Amino acid sequence: EIVLTQSPATLSLSPGERATLSCRASQSISTYLAWYQQKPGQAPRLLIYDASNRATGIPARFSGSGSGTDFTLTISSLEPEDFAVYYCQQRERTFGQGTKVGIK
Amino acid sequence: QVQLEESGGGVVQPGRSLTLSCVASGFGFSSHAMNWVRQAPGKGLEWVASIWYDGTNKKYGDSVKGRFTISRDNSKNTLHLQMNSLRAEDTALYYCARVASKLGAFDYWGQGTLVTVSS
Numbered sequence: 001e002i003v004l005t006q007s008p009a010t011l012s013l014s015p016g017e018r019a020t021l022s023c024r025a026s027q028s029i030s031t032y033l034a035w036y037q038q039k040p041g042q043a044p045r046l047l048i049y050d051a052s053n054r055a056t057g058i059p060a061r062f063s064g065s066g067s068g069t070d071f072t073l074t075i076s077s078l079e080p081e082d083f084a085v086y087y088c089q090q091r092e093r094t095f096g097q098g099t100k101v102g103i104k
Numbered sequence: 105q106v107q108l109e110e111s112g113g114g115v116v117q118p119g120r121s122l123t124l125s126c127v128a129s130g131f132g133f134s135s136h137a138m139n140w141v142r143q144a145p146g147k148g149l150e151w152v153a154s155i156w157y158d159g160t161n162k163k164y165g166d167s168v169k170g171r172f173t174i175s176r177d178n179s180k181n182t183l184h185l186q187m188n189s190l191r192a193e194d195t196a197l198y199y200c201a202r203v204a205s206k207l208g209a210f211d212y213w214g215q216g217t218l219v220t221v222s223s
Contacts, residue, residue, distance in 0.1 A: 001166065034209035036149075043199055043213035044141075044149065055204075055211065087149050091208040092139065093163075095149040 002026050004088055006096035012104040019075040021099045023088035028068045032091035035073045039084045106130040106212045108200050113217030116190055126183040126200030134178040137203040140185045142196035190221045
């Protein structure tokens with residue numbers, strides 16, 4: 001079973017700052033990685049698929065990169081609505097444990 | 105618009121069974137693989153089970169294998185999750201989620217149905 005490890009667990013930043021979230025796979029998963037955003041009381045929302053492709057309607061400030069075992073989600077300039085928990089997922093299967101992006 | 109609506113959650117005693125349903129609308133249900141994902145209170149997301157568009161090729165997470173069964177009725181646009189031998193650790197909000205065609209990711213999610221396993 002492939003394990004996804006996200007870091008850091010918590011990120012405290014201010015609006016306008018850059019956020020860099022990491023997801024590491026226990027073995028190579030090529031580019032079969034997705035990123036989701038979840039806000040309190042809401043279902044997750046798909047942000048990125050196949051490591052670097054933005055889903056429909058996702059703002060350009062969200063970008064994904066990586067392949068093999070190391071992946072990154074970058075939010076170039078945090079907006080107030082971006083403070084949430086972010087999960088990575090190996091293609092339709094295992095999720096990482098999440099990174100909470102909180103307001104500093 | 106695409107909608108997924110889960111139902112069937114509730115309070116159930118350990119060892120008992122429960123069946124969840126997810127009714128889909130606004131898209132060609134029979135063309136999409138579907139999944140169940142759960143989230144224990146205050147915890148992260150856990151993939152539970154998947155089923156191909158035609159009801160074949162079912163897969164399960166290790167924690168539910170042998171106890172849960174995923175199924176679908178394409179004539180009724182409905183996804184099911186039969187849960188047997190329930191344990192306290194199965195307590196969670198259960199989401200159904202659609203697999204986006206060719207994207208390998210879940211593009212639409214329901215709002216979830218809460219299952220509480222407690223004596």
